[in-house]
């Protein structure tokens with residue numbers, strides 16, 4: 001009998017220890033943080049929108065998961081409408097393809113982690129990772145990083161992976177990169193499909209990253225929306 005009681009006490013103590021450990025590791029409640037600022041979650045049940053937040057995996061330039069339990073993509077409602085428009089345009093022009101979202105809203109606390117850990121010399125760093133002091137348009141929920149995927153969900157070949165900090169990821173010299181053999185015609189065509197649906201839906205591409213699109217200019221974003229800390 002005594003052994004039984006002792007065993008039960010031991011099991012209960014172990015459970016209390018487990019609960020207190022998981023409590024101390026508790027991660028932010030992302031849904032609350034985002035919705036407080038008016039952001040909405042991207043519905044991935046649409047046939048041609050898939051979400052795989054690369055910062056919520058170890059498959060990113062830091063090689064570690066910086067989002068923890070954040071798996072959903074959030075955007076300002078107007079940016080979200082533009083995304084749904086892009087998905088509609090894609091389903092008409094290329095019904096076999098999907099939009100694969102790698103990142104959307106990103107709190108400033110995570111921007112700080114990316115900035116601190118990026119292995120890029122300071123003078124060039126802000127070209128690839130926005131300085132958290134001024135904030136990235138992602139921090140306002142008005143920017144999105146995405147690619148195209150085939151019907152099985154495999155990303156199309158765009159010539160570089162996500163967060164490639166080289167000139168190969170730039171969009172303003174693709175023809176030259178093809179003539180030098182750095183990019184292929186197919187890779188440039190794939191990028192063009194993505195850019196076409198995104199710009200027709202009202203997004204603005206940026207020079208140095210083929211995967212990044214802003215829903216509004218930096219000025220408009222800052223004037224109209226609040227940063228998500």
Ligand SMILES: [Zn+2]
Pocket residue numbers: 138143144145211212213
């Ligand atoms: Zn981006």
